[in-house]
Amino acid sequence: MFAFDGGMGTLLQARGLKPGQSPEAFGLANPDIVADIHREYINAGARVVTTNTFGGTDFKLDAGLEVVSFNREMTAVARQAAGDRAFVAGDIGPTGKFCRPLGDVDFRDLVEAFKRQIRGLSEGGADLLIIETQFDLAECRAAVIAAREVCDLPVAVSMTFEDGVSLTGTRPLTFIDTMQNLGVELIGTNCSAGPEGMLEVVRAMLPRLSTPFFAQPNAGLPELEDGRTVFRLDPETFAEQIKPFVALGAKAIGGCCGTTPEHIRCASKVFEDVAWSLPEPPERDCLVLTSRAQSVAVSPHRRSKVIGERINPTGKKQLTAELQAGQFSEAFRFAKEQLACGAHILDVNVGAPMVREETLLPDLVSALVSRVQAPLCLDSTNADAIRAALDVYPGSPLVNSISGEPGRMQALGPLCKHYGAPFIMLPLLGRKLPVTASDRLAVIESLLREADDLGVPRRLIMVDALVLTVSSKPESAKACLEVIRHCRDEWNLATVCGLSNISFGLPARELLNASFLVMGMTQGLSAFIANPGSNRLMESLSSSEVLLARDPQARDFVAGYAEWKPTGGPLPGRDSHLAGAAAPVETP
Template sequence: MTRQEFRARIERKEPMLLDGASGTEFQKLGMPIGVCPEKWVLDNAQAVTQLQRKYVEAGSDIIYAPTFGANRFKLGDYGLEDQVYQMNMDLVAISKEATQGKALVAGNLSPTGEQIFPLGEKHFEEFVETYKEQVQALVEGGVDLFVIETMMSLQEARAALIAIKETCDLPVMVSLTYDETGVTLYGTDPLTALITLQNLGADAVGINCSTGPEKMIPLVVQMKPHSKVPIFIKPNAGLPKMVDGQSVYDMKSDNFAAYCKDLIKVGANIIGGCCGTTPDYIKQLKQELSKFTTILPNNVQGRCITSERKTVVIELDQETRIVGERINPTGKKQLQAELKEDNLDEVTRFALEQVEKGASILDVNVGMNGIDEKDMMVKVIGHLSTLVDVPLCIDSSHVDVIESALRVYPGRALVNSISLEEVKIKELMPVVAKYGAMFVLLPLSDQGLPKSIDEKKEIINKVLKEGAQYDFQVEDVVVDGLVTTVATNALAAKETLEVIRYCKDELNIATIVGLSNISFGLPNRKYLNSTFLTMAIASGLTMAIANPSSELLMMSALASDVLQNKDEGSMHYISKASVQNQEQKNVSTEEKKTKENNVFEAVVKGNKKNIVHLIQEELDKETQPKTIVDKHLIPAINKVGELFDKQIYFLPQLIVSAETMKIGIEYLEPMLKAGDGDKDEKKPVVVMATVEGDIHDIGKNLVVLMLKNYGFNVFDLGKDVSCDEIIKVAKENDADIIGLSALMTTTMMQMKKVIKAVEDEGLKAKVVIGGAVITESFAQEIGAHGYSKDAADAVALVSRLMNQ
């Protein structure tokens, strides 16, 4: 199937039907806990063929090949990593036998169970190559298209998508799984995923698993106005509940179909079922949706750039966006010195300060002598992606540096910049198009600076025409006004303002200026800069590259937005002005607080590199090790937990902060044992495991890390751990707590088995459970002593149980 054929099928406006559940249906067919699902499918091919044939007969247009976990990383958990090629070929053959050409067969890619650096040890390119190995086998096996599903990490979804796009031209559908708050485990919302993936080349973007269809309706509403590609949905049949000792889904097929009709009404184009759905659900869907037509995707998504966790929409008549300019070594000796030492402290300070002061986007430029710019750019991109939520503007004079940055950037970036220079048009523009970024159009040519306004306009239009050949629309471009200094060109400001007016009024295109250029070589530059900014905003300026720490400049921008009616109710202005008044009153207190809490701040901000140095500074002041733990480290990780609960922080920040604290605790531990009299104190013992049959351990690993930080003696048994092994280790170590994790509905009942074994053996241990599919009511039904929704909550729960 070609991408054009896929799009043509969507344009018929008939709902396209996917299949239903695989895992829960395989379990009904007899798949035991603890086996490799893909190997079990091959050993029971006839039964799986019959199941998939029922989906075809029920009306499925697309059948997912049972290749969900057939990648090298996951198969390696079962010692089958050398069978990737043959297993994928054979698994596709099962689905092709089932469909007999009556439905399309989609090669199915899933999460690997690993985390991408800097959160894990494996780097982005290792994931791309792992997926490529599976993709090549699936292509040779004859799949018609691809689906990447149940992704929690947007970055991992990107790796899989890039692997497919660099291997073949088949259509690709990508779906992530969101919790009930509407974000992934890593903090990505559906709009951010849509913008990132559709611009990277996905042919459809969607949502699957985790919740029932009713919870997905507001998520589709959020996505649809910005969708250039079809939206697809694969909900669960509600949530699992305990019935007669078995885990069953509570939504019947008629209710499921009714909610799916609502999903079609708000914009879904492709629909099917995930956990708990059977061929009967698909048959009901076919009947209910036969008279419905779908809403086609929009041709224009709007001006949007993203980080992994945030989308910034750029409107021509909205408040002015400030692009922070400080992460640039030019003229900054301290930053230059640190970059040469592979030290990112100054980068961290600039990033956090600029975001705090109001930057919507951060420009990142690390070009200087004495370093490998490409390597440093990749490091800084990885660091900032876990540190701040705002999108990044990739800024370099070298095409290879920009390409390396775009490849690993977990969102949709802005690139600074593309001009009419031959190298930029021929080499950089296709790179920016490949990774789906927006770009700054700089009106320069190989002849240098334009000599007139007319020449500037001519260059702008020529670059736009070149961009159209790569499917760039005007919404994908921001024109740089190309500010020069009034010290050498008295008409510099007037010429730039005319370019801004031309772009907004005649081309309907966004604009940006490098603000400080206007005043170069003149004294008291802040007055020229701020005045020019207000004039530019009045002329229609959209964005400015500037230093957000300049109070005069930022307040001038906000005031201009108020006077231009871009700030409804003057809310942004009032908010900023009020904050500044309060900051002025409390400045001395805040300075004192910061000086006294460097260790605290390091943990909250995830400053792993400097935590030991900062702790040693405290020790040099004769602060006791236990005091550092009790007064700085523990309060800091508590603060991180609060930020996580409020969804200000997400998994990446939680992991980095927890690892920072771990480094600090490990440094202090010998001193605590030697000097604080804790060596005879028995630490509470916690045995942690992901239950048998489940090979997902991201959440469990974070719980282990957090519990160790709080002083618990944790025995981490890993993933896919049998009940017998859990009981054995709990007995041997006189465990106080047993913690169990499950991410799959097919394995969650293993928790009940462990609880019964604890009771039968008469162990004192209290059992706590958690995981994406686990709920408070499920914990109560199986007799667990507690349920935690995340790592921070797990620490509070275990501490509470130990004090009872």
């Protein structure tokens, strides 16, 4: 364990920063004061000092200050003050702007602004970056992506929650799910309401937190006194309240508003002799999709997730016409209907003739994001369309799909890693379909190796079990089931399939689809692409969750089906096996 430093603002005010004056301009004008504060924190026990660059982007920096040089100079001050006694964290605060469609800034403009700041921090000698006091998931994402595009410094990200939720509606679990998908090195929370209030936030993260975490609370709740905000938590009490974080396995502790070197001195005594190890999360490296408001974990051991398939122009005349005209009302209707039927994720495909997917897919995704809370699945064979949609999506969407087609993993694997986007891996190598389970598993293994070589983490990979129609390949359902089982038992990988293909060319397809769903779930099928408007399918799903002990007290099943009535009686036309009728010697 180690200590970050504490607040900068309070100390600057004590040394001449006027109310209304920007700390950035003051710091640049008074590097000795800033250096002094860094040294005080180091003397108090901080192993990391944070640069005076909280507002150091184009969007916030005083006119006349150049972003790169400002950040470089402030970092150099910290670097020199720290010497080899402490690390320097290049500080990145929020821009105060929101990405579209929440605000009017393009995601890419935000990324570029952060990139300029980070270039300065990096050139000034920062040892790591700390993206902190963040309150919007899209902005966190932009800052992390910017960092990766500029340098290879470790990245810490810290979000601020009020009453367990960030300003734009993200909860701690969804925050860490998204950040872990992005592969950040340190995850934390800061500011808000002092150590005690922050404890619940950390607890909410723990179920899936497999990344070292830190906390930087304020010195208690902010209070207003003579028009000024003050923080009254004294250093000893602050240190006392830090103890539970140590017990939960925090990797680092620091302070935010109102904290002083004395707070850090007292706090760091708390964990002076604590041997640190990352606690084992109950669910390690589970695949998770996120929107701003939701996490949807997809795992062979969790409820099977419905990916609504209907926003896809194939075979839909009106949707096709609308998409060609750049209109979305039909797509919105499909979104609404599918969610009402119980879809957990919505597939979004705009692949119609005479459509520019590179602009239409991000436009529709952007429009859906403000109407729908469920995570989206970006479905396109066009890599540029995927990239453009990844830019506008404020979380971890699902990318559908990466096949074994030459060059596809090289192009899209690193892209998904960069954007922290899980993807569907389709075990297709060329024109020849792998039919047997062992053929499919061999293709999957080779794609997994390819992903490993590209540094794409397994947590982003969901395997498509490749449903082939049983009417032409009778053993193909069994092959699928074996692939699903193998992925669960041998690799702990989530699996998905497009359900309806199984029954192509046969009557009563819904019966086959529904039975195949139950079979798949028995073997660990984690998600399936289907039309949630099929009652039969949703009945099968809901009853299977009871049987797989994933619907406690059958609460959801009872809520959905308490009024359900069977349709009784034998079907007409069945053969009679009574004596007298010609019966076979052997019942098949």
